[in-house]
Amino acid sequence: MTIPNDTAITPQLVADHGLKPDEYQKILDLIGREPTFTELGVFSAMWNEHCSYKSSKKWLRTLPTQGPRVIQGPGENAGVVDIGDGQAVVFKMESHNHPSFIEPYQGAATGVGGILRDVFTMGARPIAAMNALRFGAPEHEKTQHLVSGVVAGVGGYGNSFGVPTVGGEVEFDARYNGNILVNAFAAGLADTDKIFYSKAEGVGLPVVYLGAKTGRDGVGGATMASAEFGDDIDQKRPTVQVGDPFTEKRLLEACLELMATGAVIAIQDMGAAGLTCSAVEMGAKGDLGIELDLDRVPVREAAMTPYEMMLSESQERMLMVLHPDKEAEARAIFEKWELDFATVGRTTDDLRFRIRWHGDEVANLPIKELGDEAPEYDRPWIAPQAPVPLATNDIPQMDVADALLKLMGGHQLSSRRWVYEQYDTLIQGNSLQTPGGDAGVVRVEGHPIKALAFSSDVTPRYCEADPYEGGKQAVAECWRNLTATGADPLAATDNLNFGNPERPEIMGQLVRAIEGIGEACRVLEFPIVSGNVSLYNETNGRGIMPTPTIGGVGLIPDWTHLARIAFAGQNQPILLIGAPPAWGTHLGQSIYLRDLFERKDGPAPHVDLVHEKKVGDFVRGLIRAGTATAVHDLSDGGLAAGLAEMAIASGIGATVSQLEGYDPIPVFFGEDQGRYLVTVALDAQSEAFHDLLNEAAVHGIFAPWIGTTGGTDLVLGNARPVAVADLRSAYEGWFPNYMAGQ
Amino acid sequence: MKARVTVTLKAGVLDPQGQAIEGSLKGLGFSGVASVRQGKVFDLVLDGASEEEARIAITQMCEKLLANTVIENYAVEISN
Amino acid sequence: MKARVTVTLKAGVLDPQGQAIEGSLKGLGFSGVASVRQGKVFDLVLDGASEEEARIAITQMCEKLLANTVIENYAVEISN
Amino acid sequence: MKSAVVVFPGLNRDSDMIAALTKIGGTPPAVVWHQDATIPDVDLIVIPGGFSYGDYLRAGAIAARSPIMDVIRERSEKGVRILGVCNGFQILTEAGLLPGVLMRNASLKFVCREVKLEVANADTVFTRGYTAGQVIRCPVAHHDGNYFADPETLARIEDNGQVAFRYADGTNPNGSIHDIAGVFNADKSVLGLMPHPENLIESAHGGIDGRGLFNGLLDAVA
Numbered sequence A: 001m002t003i004p005n006d007t008a009i010t011p012q013l014v015a016d017h018g019l020k021p022d023e024y025q026k027i028l029d030l031i032g033r034e035p036t037f038t039e040l041g042v043f044s045a046m047w048n049e050h051c052s053y054k055s056s057k058k059w060l061r062t063l064p065t066q067g068p069r070v071i072q073g074p075g076e077n078a079g080v081v082d083i084g085d086g087q088a089v090v091f092k093m094e095s096h097n098h099p100s101f102i103e104p105y106q107g108a109a110t111g112v113g114g115i116l117r118d119v120f121t122m123g124a125r126p127i128a129a130m131n132a133l134r135f136g137a138p139e140h141e142k143t144q145h146l147v148s149g150v151v152a153g154v155g156g157y158g159n160s161f162g163v164p165t166v167g168g169e170v171e172f173d174a175r176y177n178g179n180i181l182v183n184a185f186a187a188g189l190a191d192t193d194k195i196f197y198s199k200a201e202g203v204g205l206p207v208v209y210l211g212a213k214t215g216r217d218g219v220g221g222a223t224m225a226s227a228e229f230g231d232d233i234d235q236k237r238p239t240v241q242v243g244d245p246f247t248e249k250r251l252l253e254a255c256l257e258l259m260a261t262g263a264v265i266a267i268q269d270m271g272a273a274g275l276t277c278s279a280v281e282m283g284a285k286g287d288l289g290i291e292l293d294l295d296r297v298p299v300r301e302a303a304m305t306p307y308e309m310m311l312s313e314s315q316e317r318m319l320m321v322l323h324p325d326k327e328a329e330a331r332a333i334f335e336k337w338e339l340d341f342a343t344v345g346r347t348t349d350d351l352r353f354r355i356r357w358h359g360d361e362v363a364n365l366p367i368k369e370l371g372d373e374a375p376e377y378d379r380p381w382i383a384p385q386a387p388v389p390l391a392t393n394d395i396p397q398m399d400v401a402d403a404l405l406k407l408m409g410g411h412q413l414s415s416r417r418w419v420y421e422q423y424d425t426l427i428q429g430n431s432l433q434t435p436g437g438d439a440g441v442v443r444v445e446g447h448p449i450k451a452l453a454f455s456s457d458v459t460p461r462y463c464e465a466d467p468y469e470g471g472k473q474a475v476a477e478c479w480r481n482l483t484a485t486g487a488d489p490l491a492a493t494d495n496l497n498f499g500n501p502e503r504p505e506i507m508g509q510l511v512r513a514i515e516g517i518g519e520a521c522r523v524l525e526f527p528i529v530s531g532n533v534s535l536y537n538e539t540n541g542r543g544i545m546p547t548p549t550i551g552g553v554g555l556i557p558d559w560t561h562l563a564r565i566a567f568a569g570q571n572q573p574i575l576l577i578g579a580p581p582a583w584g585t586h587l588g589q590s591i592y593l594r595d596l597f598e599r600k601d602g603p604a605p606h607v608d609l610v611h612e613k614k615v616g617d618f619v620r621g622l623i624r625a626g627t628a629t630a631v632h633d634l635s636d637g638g639l640a641a642g643l644a645e646m647a648i649a650s651g652i653g654a655t656v657s658q659l660e661g662y663d664p665i666p667v668f669f670g671e672d673q674g675r676y677l678v679t680v681a682l683d684a685q686s687e688a689f690h691d692l693l694n695e696a697a698v699h700g701i702f703a704p705w706i707g708t709t710g711g712t713d714l715v716l717g718n719a720r721p722v723a724v725a726d727l728r729s730a731y732e733g734w735f736p737n738y739m740a741g742q
Numbered sequence B, C: 001m002k003a004r005v006t007v008t009l010k011a012g013v014l015d016p017q018g019q020a021i022e023g024s025l026k027g028l029g030f031s032g033v034a035s036v037r038q039g040k041v042f043d044l045v046l047d048g049a050s051e052e053e054a055r056i057a058i059t060q061m062c063e064k065l066l067a068n069t070v071i072e073n074y075a076v077e078i079s080n
Numbered sequence D: 001m002k003s004a005v006v007v008f009p010g011l012n013r014d015s016d017m018i019a020a021l022t023k024i025g026g027t028p029p030a031v032v033w034h035q036d037a038t039i040p041d042v043d044l045i046v047i048p049g050g051f052s053y054g055d056y057l058r059a060g061a062i063a064a065r066s067p068i069m070d071v072i073r074e075r076s077e078k079g080v081r082i083l084g085v086c087n088g089f090q091i092l093t094e095a096g097l098l099p100g101v102l103m104r105n106a107s108l109k110f111v112c113r114e115v116k117l118e119v120a121n122a123d124t125v126f127t128r129g130y131t132a133g134q135v136i137r138c139p140v141a142h143h144d145g146n147y148f149a150d151p152e153t154l155a156r157i158e159d160n161g162q163v164a165f166r167y168a169d170g171t172n173p174n175g176s177i178h179d180i181a182g183v184f185n186a187d188k189s190v191l192g193l194m195p196h197p198e199n200l201i202e203s204a205h206g207g208i209d210g211r212g213l214f215n216g217l218l219d220a221v222a
């Protein structure tokens, strides 16, 4: 077979496509001839890290992905989990790190657009979004510009599309100076019997292109996402993708309308390496070949080559296999929404991926091998060394009140209001808890009392100190945040952001983090149903901190028993549920050491998963029984920060003075895991209160009564009282001041 | 000293604004419209600077703020 | 036929974007900036029309859509 | 009382508005697609919020030039009440059915938060569910809510009681002149406002201050 090719395939060209010599040899062996330029592009797109998961696949397989409620685990556009009553929640998280560094607004916007598309491709209407953002040091010259662009982009797309953004994370660290992280999460709701998949079925059926036209956007983008940045980044820059949320909103409505007609056999959105990945996946999954006629692809620009069309990452596009007798009906729907609709190919029975253009065949490749035979590596890795414990006499001291005020007004613990007020958190009218609590909560449309909770978590500094414990902690914190609202954690999605896996230390971080995530998910019965891997997050050889972001979803059977973090009234006893005997002990890798003393030493806190589950189940029980009046889990900044957040949210103070004879620093700033603050509307002298304490003890849970709400000051042990108003102004001040350049 | 900076999208960059306007113009019956691309103008008044100095300053303003040079081109016109 | 329509705010109409940009430019150290007003440009390509016809059509487009004549002025420039 | 919600492509708070009208009025409104030739016989026509046509030219500009707006204008002349919320308000000003314009927020940023609104004129069908001077809670969510009118227009609408709502207690989120959050046309049969009363009508929303608008309206035209 000969296919005309006017571009010579040189070793340099192969290397420019991110293909290693042995990978290229594998291509030659597979097809028995030199690939055409277009074919080389197709291989590079399918075999790069982003699409093939070649470095991570071996380890991803070890994650628990099944559970009684899991309808669809990893491998489709998004995970699907049963929430009862014939409905399912469909969700996923995905990174758009490199594009956001190059063009923060459009990079973030198209990241949000991509994840929304993943969700509605499955037939689900998006109901909630989150965004986990990591920027360089606040004082780094690019940071402020990147923050303002990324946040505007996330909002610009999500707000216009019409999905409430109910949660997320924002962190700053110098390790992200040259490589920010933008991880976008979306969840949607669908009927369990109307989920759509990407597997094509049936020979000779039309392959239909829908949505926006194809331009040269991001040609080479998927390859770029799998390459390290260097100083020559400008040369590598492809045409930036621009998001069009108006088109996406129409695409959503048109797709859902079309799905309801029964015309759709298979559907796949065009994400990274657009037409290539989507067509190959649909065919390969269904054991079918695909033939495309590029002359029919709607294009936005003149003289596009087949190579460009196959690799274009133009946004807001979909590929479908349709029932032939419904083609006209489908076309009418798309025309009503003023979107492009073109039959660009058909399914075949020969397992080939054929591309025709101007009467020539420009590619003819074995479709299964493009996906299944992608290289898979067992990359060498070395287990990271756990840091030595802090010496017992090595606890830097500081006035507790001063330390608290400084931390609450610092970049790590301060309010993210500046960010989330740029997001529409209320649209759709179902938001029960908007950002600022432990998890965002939206009620299930059409159901009187059911709701879903969402949280996104990871603590990269723990992952760096100990990727295994850090991986566990990310899952546990997410599970805890969901639990703190009263939700049953259902399942999670993971977004694994790491450096260059070809370096054994980095590969070691990835392996150990996945092992930790897997362990936590197993014990907590919190399966991973979708995810995304972003590697090569490095600039000039320096990697980011290992950042496996976990996005979790929980189910609240009755939202009238939804717990919030604000103290609910005066004179309510405060319990520290799940505490070690000294309330708090662990200062290794704490915010106290890092942000007040510039120390990054000590081990990451240990997560006792069995204890975690027991404590969480107990707290959830208190919420469901209506006993808990306010609940907040403890994370960064420990007990002091947790109390301050509850006080600020309510305007009510608290006095916490029951513990004597311990060093106050670990007590108030230790970051021991598995702890919750819970208030109850019970008299501390009452029998009911004592019964509660007894019940905790019976479960083997230490749940000391540590203090009482009331007044307008927060009093921590013997420290000077701090006015809640002062805490609030520190807490609310940092972000707006920083963005105003003060 | 007055100056006008015109910022336009680079060729090949998607222009959803232009597209929507094009669609609307056609809907309003302007059938001859083959394409619309939208851009921005900034009219600046500068205090006492020579044309030379003004041009240098404005170029810097464009690079730093007025244009997003990843996706936009700019042109500077100085009048009087 | 190509045309450029420039739409600018009428004098006296508040320009939040211009003001914010003026503030940012000063913040960046461009001290000589006395004022900034932001406007829009539309680059149109029109199919086969005489310059005369094009000008009439474009003026209608401005009146009907491109400019909000309550607050905006427009200018039309036709090239070739 | 019969109502209709008009939907343009890109609007996204239509379902919120339909839910509010249904929950408070008891019957769902008619939903009219912008390409429909006509609007059923109703007492109230609502244009909800969102980003019609992406708000890509000026907020509301493209929708305001759609043929359905001629139908709305005709109905308005016949005394049908017209309510525009957020993008609906922007569309009504762009269509010339309400005075003034809505410009980019002074912060240049989208803003979603709760504000306080003072009811500036409670003596209309829209606002009779409130008392004059009453301060209510209400969420906003917009990028272009910065109300502006030239001095004569401003004087005229102020004198004529055409200001419906003002941001109160220093909560103006967008730089609107005279803290204006909502305005009527001259005979008070058309109301446009930036805040979203439809997102504060049940305990799940954390408050019901938005109900007053719908209650007053539904009673009046019932």
Ligand SMILES: Nc1ncnc2c1ncn2[C@@H]1O[C@H](COP(=O)(O)OP(=O)(O)O)[C@@H](O)[C@H]1O
Pocket: A130, A131, A132, A133, A165, A166, A167, A168, A169, A170, A416, A419, A420, A434, A435, A436, A437, A438, A439, A440, A456, A457, A481, A635, A636
């Ligand atoms: N980028 C963001 N978008 C939306 N909400 C955010 C964002 N960043 C932080 N938040 C919200 O701010 C609150 C505090 O965040 P965080 O400290 O990460 O919470 P937690 O410690 O409970 O995980 C949460 O409610 C979170 O959802």
Ligand SMILES: [Mg+2]
Pocket: A437, A438, A481, A632, A633, A634, A635
């Ligand atoms: Mg929390």
